[in-house]
Amino acid sequence: MMISKIKPLVFILICLLALNGCSEDIEDKENHFTSDDVLRVLESQELDLVSFGKTGYPLKLNDILPEVYSVEAPGNEDPYNPEFMHFYIFNSEKERINGTKEFNKHMERAHFTTFPFLYEKSNVLIVYWSKTKDSPLFNKPIETALEQLE
Missing domain, CATH: 3.40.1000 (Protein Transport Mog1p; Chain A)
Known part of the structure; x- marks a missing residue:
């Protein structure tokens, strides 16, 4: 029973980390002038x-x-x-x-x-x-x- 609760939490955590990493890359590329x-x-x-x-x-x-x-x-x-x-x-x-x-x-x-x-x-x-x-x-x-x- 405990394992079934952990899997969705791990999946959600991985998704949040991936989204956070992608948003930082987009922010750094936008409006970066020389x-x-x-x-x-x-x-x-x-x-x-x-x-x-x-x-x-x-x-x-x-x-x-x-x-x-x-x-x-x-x-x-x-x-x-x-x-x-x-x-x-x-x-x-x-x-x-x-x-x-x-x-x-x-x-x-x-x-x-x-x-x-x-x-x-x-x-x-x-x-x-x-x-x-x-x-x-x-x-x-x-x-x-x-x-x-x-």
């Missing part, structure tokens, strides 16, 4: 991005160093004073959420000459360092570009 994906959609918004690579002293989040890009507006009066974007490409959306929390914690007491604006989608965090706090020049193109990430 820096090339981000660069492609931003450039489709006619942003002039110049790579600075992984250089300087950008903030490291969850052991991820960002790729740094300068961005210039068309007709910019001072081409030698660009604004910057940092692309953080995390391994998962959960790591990106933790990275954003870490960024905000670092920024609580910081004083800026430029102002950080954060844009998030899936495993991607973009920090756009604008010269103005009230009307960031590239807000709309960045938002539009992230909507196009698929």
Whole structure:
């Protein structure tokens, strides 16, 4: 009698483990973007991005160093004073959420000459360092570009 109860429980347990394993694989494959994906959609918004690579002293989040890009507006009066974007490409959306929390914690007491604006989608965090706090020049193109990430 005891054996007949154990067999269905073992079967159910095996099914649950299999379903859980499959769902994690699907989640990892969906919405996992690369820096090339981000660069492609931003450039489709006619942003002039110049790579600075992984250089300087950008903030490291969850052991991820960002790729740094300068961005210039068309007709910019001072081409030698660009604004910057940092692309953080995390391994998962959960790591990106933790990275954003870490960024905000670092920024609580910081004083800026430029102002950080954060844009998030899936495993991607973009920090756009604008010269103005009230009307960031590239807000709309960045938002539009992230909507196009698929």
